[in-house]
Amino acid sequence: xxxxxxxxxxxxxxxxxxxxxxxxxxxxxxxxxxxxxxxxxxxxxxxxxxxxxxxxxxxxxxxxxxxxxxxxxxxxxxxxxxxxxxxxxxxxxxxxxxxxxxxxxxxxxxxxxxxxxxxxxxxxxxxxxxxxxxxxxxxxxxxxxxxxxxxxxxxxxxxxxxxxxxxxxxxxxxxxxxxxxxxxxxxxxxxxxxxx
Amino acid sequence: xxxxxxxxxxxxxxxxxxxxxxxxxxxxxxxxxxxxxxxxxxxxxxxxxxxxxxxxxxxxxxxxxxxxxxxxxxxxxxxxxxxxxxxxxxxxxxxxxxxxxxxxxxxxxxxxxxxxxxxxxxxxxxxxxxxxxxxxxxxxxxxxxxxxxxxxxxxxxxxxxxxxxxxxxxxxxxxxxxxxxxxxxxxxxxxxxxxx
Numbered sequence: 536x537x538x539x540x541x542x543x544x545x546x547x548x549x550x551x552x553x554x555x556x557x558x559x560x561x562x563x564x565x566x567x568x569x570x571x572x573x574x575x576x577x578x579x580x581x582x583x584x585x586x587x588x589x590x591x592x593x594x595x596x597x598x599x600x601x602x603x604x605x606x607x608x609x610x611x612x613x614x615x616x617x618x619x620x621x622x623x624x625x626x627x628x629x630x631x632x633x634x635x636x637x638x639x640x641x642x643x644x645x646x647x648x649x650x651x652x653x654x655x656x657x658x659x660x661x662x663x664x665x666x667x668x669x670x671x672x673x674x675x676x677x678x679x680x681x682x683x684x685x686x687x688x689x690x691x692x693x694x695x696x697x698x699x700x701x702x703x704x705x706x707x708x709x710x711x712x713x714x715x716x717x718x719x720x721x722x723x724x725x726x727x728x729x730x731x
Numbered sequence: 732x733x734x735x736x737x738x739x740x741x742x743x744x745x746x747x748x749x750x751x752x753x754x755x756x757x758x759x760x761x762x763x764x765x766x767x768x769x770x771x772x773x774x775x776x777x778x779x780x781x782x783x784x785x786x787x788x789x790x791x792x793x794x795x796x797x798x799x800x801x802x803x804x805x806x807x808x809x810x811x812x813x814x815x816x817x818x819x820x821x822x823x824x825x826x827x828x829x830x831x832x833x834x835x836x837x838x839x840x841x842x843x844x845x846x847x848x849x850x851x852x853x854x855x856x857x858x859x860x861x862x863x864x865x866x867x868x869x870x871x872x873x874x875x876x877x878x879x880x881x882x883x884x885x886x887x888x889x890x891x892x893x894x895x896x897x898x899x900x901x902x903x904x905x906x907x908x909x910x911x912x913x914x915x916x917x918x919x920x921x922x923x924x925x926x927x
Contacts, residue, residue, distance in 0.1 A: 584827065596816060600830075610815060619806060620792060626799035629779065633830045634796075671779055681803035730871055 540567040540581070541588040544649060546641060546696030547601035553692055553725050554605045558612055570731075602629045606690050614689050625683045628690035639665035641697045643704030654705065662706075669701065669711050672687040678712040680720060687724045695721040699730045736763040736777070737784040740845060742837060742892030743797035744784040749888055749921050750801045754808055758786075798825045801885050810885050821879045824886035835861035837893045839900030850901065857900075865907050866896065872909040876916060883920045891917040895926045 539555065540563045541548030555562045557641050568572060573585045582589045582599045592595045605628075607611050609615050616622045639661050648654040670693065675682060682690040699718045701708060708715050722729055735745030735758045737750055745904065763769060778785045778795045782803045786800050787793045791824060794800055802825075805811050812818045835857050842848040866898045868890065871878060878886040895914050904911050904927075918925055 553807055581868055584831065598816075598819050598823060602826050603819055605818035606822050607815065619803065620794075622793050623799045623803035626802050627794060627796045630796040630798050630829055632825070634834075635780065635827055637830075638834070672781055716745040 536593070537562045538565055538570050538591040539563065540565045540591070541577070541590040542566065545569065545587065546700065546712055547637070547662070549581075550601045550692055550696050551588045551590065551604050551608070552725075554608050554614065555615070557725065558608060560608055561654050585664070590723070600611055602633060602689070602693055605692065613686065614692070615624060616684055618684075621684050621688075625690045628682050629693050632690075632693045635671075636668045636694065637697060639668055640701050640704055641707065643706070644697060644700050647669070647705055648700075648703035665704065665706055666699070669698070669706060669708070669714060672698065672717075673714045674716045680711075687721065691717075691721045695725075702730075732789070733758045734761055734787040735759065735784060736761045736774070738762065738764050739895075741783065742896065743833070746797045746888055746892050747784045747800050747804070749923075750804050750810065750885070752808070753921065754804060756804055760794075785814045786846065789850045798885070799808050799888055801888065805873050805885055809882065810865060812880055812884055812886070815878075817880050817884075824878050825889050830888075831860070831867075832864045832890065832892060835864060836897050836900055836902065839902070840893060843901055844896075845900035854914065861893075861897070861900065861902055865894070865902060865910060867906070867911045868894065868921070869907040872913045874909075876913070883917065887917045888921070891921075895923075 537555070539551055539552060539559065541564065543549070543566060552564065565580070567587050569587060572578060573587055579585055581591060581597050582698070584599060586599060588601050588604055589597055589599045598607060606615070616625055643657065643661050643665060646657055681687055682694060695718060698714065699722065719729060733756065734753070735747055737747060737760060739745070739762060748760065753810065760855060763774070763783050765783060768774060769783055775781055776792050780795060782795060784797050784800060785793055785795045793869065794803060798865070812821055839857050839861060842853055843850070877883055878890065891914060895918065915925060915927055
């Protein structure tokens with residue numbers, strides 16, 4: 536059975552869990568915090584980058600990076616568009632998520648909600664860049680139920696992971712009604728507790 | 732013909748050029764600097780994220796994100812492994828590149844080489860995180876000619892884009908001999924001028 540090393544506080548890790556559950560792929564969850572357990576010699580042997588999520592197969596092969604893991608688990612499923620250009624747009628969102636969304640929104644959630652840091656001790660750019668990311672999603676979701684095509688894809692799963700907790704990073708979602716409706720839609724599709 | 736909006740100073744943009752050239756895909760390069768031309772109302776209509784590279788097809792469809800563009804252009808070619816797990820490892824490198832490599836190494840190159848900023852004005856974490864990224868690649872390339880499998884893939888093309896210019900970001904490559912040999916190998920495979 537696939538082992539999933541992950542932290543239940545991490546949206547990146549939960550992405551993997553949600554995809555495996557939705558596709559009924561059996562897995563064993565190995566709770567691994569990011570405040571030490573990803574830096575042990577044992578874990579660094581599995582993933583020299585010292586990051587979760589990580590999946591390990593019975594034969595010893597391992598795979599890191601949340602979006603790469605999702606893509607591998609979901610290959611050939613309805614979470615990946617069959618059309619080549621739609622698939623490319625899904626990739627566009629996945630790379631944008633890791634470059635422009637996660638480093639601002641997830642970082643503010645971690646620092647304000649989990650580490651209890653104060654707003655005045657944070658780089659103000661995290662707020663402005665995070666708001667720009669939310670505004671870009673709102674723009675895309677006006678008139679569209681899902682980020683790509685007519686059904687849920689990995690793009691929605693990747694982006695919802697931290698967006699649904701953006702309020703914990705002190706982001707006001709009031710200016711983004713289409714985004715808020717989309718959060719509830721994705722949570723419904725994945726059977727998650729409603730955050731709004 | 733595909734239009735490629737890109738800056739010749741940007742490794743992310745050059746990735747797209749190299750893949751199109753290698754696969755003999757005709758394209759028109761539209762030089763677009765990142766110091767203003769990606770923020771005009773005309774460009775923001777094409778890409779609300781205000782980033783290059785961007786490709787535009789004759790029918791008006793557009794695609795952003797360097798790695799998503801490469802994947803779309805190279806689909807079905809020998810730059811993408813046919814084996815599912817090898818392909819997943821390629822994705823692992825592509826996402827790692829955008830999350831852990833580009834934001835440190837490319838940012839130092841931009842600030843020190845292009846913007847002529849001084850070392851003491853930069854976040855010291857950019858240096859330590861960049862060195863960790865280079866060390867991780869060195870670790871992977873000891874005993875392996877390419878990042879994934881037995882031949883060049885998009886992982887090598889994505890990672891070489893900024894790694895070959897790491898010295899412009901004042902990174903010393905002496906501790907990474909396997910990395911330096913790999914840079915020359917990828918440059919040779921792509922027909923690029925040797926940087927070392």
